[in-house]
Amino acid sequence: MSVFEPLASDLQRLDAASRRRRLIPRTGTDFSSNDYLALAGDPALAEAVAEAVARGVPAGSGGSRLLRGNHAEHEALEAEAARFFGSESALWFATGYTANSAIISTLPQRGDLVVYDDLIHASVHEGLRLTRAETVAVPHNDVDAFADAIAAWRARGGTGRVWIAVESLYSMDGDRAPLADLAATADANDAVLVIDEAHATGVFGAGGRGLAAALEGRENVITLHTCGKAMGCEGALVCAPAVVTDFLVNRGRGFIFSTAPSPLMAAAVRTALRIIEDADDRRAKLAALIVHAERMLGSHGALISGSQVMPLILGEDARTMRAAGAVQAAGFDVRGIRPPTVPAGTSRLRISLTLNATEDDVSALAAVFQDVLA
Numbered sequence: 099m100s101v102f103e104p105l106a107s108d109l110q111r112l113d114a115a116s117r118r119r120r121l122i123p124r125t126g127t128d129f130s131s132n133d134y135l136a137l138a139g140d141p142a143l144a145e146a147v148a149e150a151v152a153r154g155v156p157a158g159s160g161g162s163r164l165l166r167g168n169h170a171e172h173e174a175l176e177a178e179a180a181r182f183f184g185s186e187s188a189l190w191f192a193t194g195y196t197a198n199s200a201i202i203s204t205l206p207q208r209g210d211l212v213v214y215d216d217l218i219h220a221s222v223h224e225g226l227r228l229t230r231a232e233t234v235a236v237p238h239n240d241v242d243a244f245a246d247a248i249a250a251w252r253a254r255g256g257t258g259r260v261w262i263a264v265e266s267l268y269s270m271d272g273d274r275a276p277l278a279d280l281a282a283t284a285d286a287n288d289a290v291l292v293i294d295e296a297h298a299t300g301v302f303g304a305g306g307r308g309l310a311a312a313l314e315g316r317e318n319v320i321t322l323h324t325c326g327k328a329m330g331c332e333g334a335l336v337c338a339p340a341v342v343t344d345f346l347v348n349r350g351r352g353f354i355f356s357t358a359p360s361p362l363m364a365a366a367v368r369t370a371l372r373i374i375e376d377a378d379d380r381r382a383k384l385a386a387l388i389v390h391a392e393r394m395l396g397s398h399g400a401l402i403s404g405s406q407v408m409p410l411i412l413g414e415d416a417r418t419m420r421a422a423g424a425v426q427a428a429g430f431d432v433r434g435i436r437p438p439t440v441p442a443g444t445s446r447l448r449i450s451l452t453l454n455a456t457e458d459d460v461s462a463l464a465a466v467f468q469d470v471l472a
């Protein structure tokens with residue numbers, strides 16, 4: 099028996115349940131990336147890197163930020179990000195996953211409570227596994243449920259700080275959090291509101307500052323702006339009061355015990371911030387694409403989310419993967435999403451609208467749906 103027999107058996111179980119994941123090549127028209135503004139391949143970002151190389155900026159940081167890995171490019175990016183988003187400070191992480199995990203595992207303390215939306219991203223769950231605080235999930239986007247969960251915890255004797263964790267635009271459903279009401283709930287309960295802007299940054303808000311732009315800079319608000327989606331780069335900026343980013347530098351294990359991301363990427367992200375600020379034309383084009391897609395794909399069952407993420411829920415895993423395979427065979431890169439990424443029974447095609455696709459592409463995709471989903 100192989101030493102890896104338990105792993106092989108688990109993979110077989112995933113296979114039998116139509117849940118085994120495989121890496122497949124990038125082919126077909128893009129309806130699956132998060133490159134919403136088509137910046138990932140934009141020459142301006144390549145030029146930013148080339149220009150940084152010419153200035154002598156190294157590819158590798160050479161160490162943790164707390165050792166020799168800290169580079170002027172990292173600090174320049176963070177200063178610019180804080181100015182851009184309107185927070186007191188910003189801290190750049192290698193990925194949004196590590197950033198969310200660090201926020202949730204490091205900031206809430208023993209005796210605190212983290213109340214989080216049921217559909218929150220896996221990276222927050224990573225932090226929830228590690229936190230010493232108590233945790234409770236509440237039904238998706240149910241503001242009263244957040245308030246009730248806090249009240250119930252207080253009634254049970256909870257005396258610590260409350261942390262509310264949400265996404266501003268949900269990654270698999272494309273709908274928005276009721277941020278103003280959640281902020282009011284946070285204020286009323288002396289709580290901190292942690293807002294993951296991963297899918298909103300660059301796409302929504304003035305200058306692409308996100309859906310939480312009006313709350314940015316508040317004393318009890320922390321935002322996360324990932325750089326690998328509409329910004330076309332990688333990494334994530336935590337925007338928060340200086341005491342929070344300072345605490346993450348001192349206590350955030352994913353930040354401390356990890357090699358700093360490439361200073362060249364920091365230069366690219368800094369350029370991406372400037373590009374998204376001036377990208378009203380791209381946002382208008384994407385908005386028009388969304389309206390077109392709602393018209394063309396809505397009748398096939400795609401949910402009208404009002405954003406660039408349109409789920410078409412098929413329910414069953416096997417059916418979802420069969421449909422995804424057929425759509426891919428027709429030349430469209432639409433991916434099937436299964437549990438545990440989404441709740442059981444809600445497997446779906448996640449149609450992601452980006453400027454890598456045109457209105458004609460969307461119309462052609464609708465024609466394929468006509469056959470595949472019949």
Ligand SMILES: Cc1ncc(COP(=O)(O)O)c(C=O)c1O
Binds near residue numbers: 193195296
């Ligand atoms: C809502 C949300 N938060 C965080 C992340 C993680 O960000 P990153 O891809 O930079 O690790 C993702 C990525 O899929 C996401 O969708």
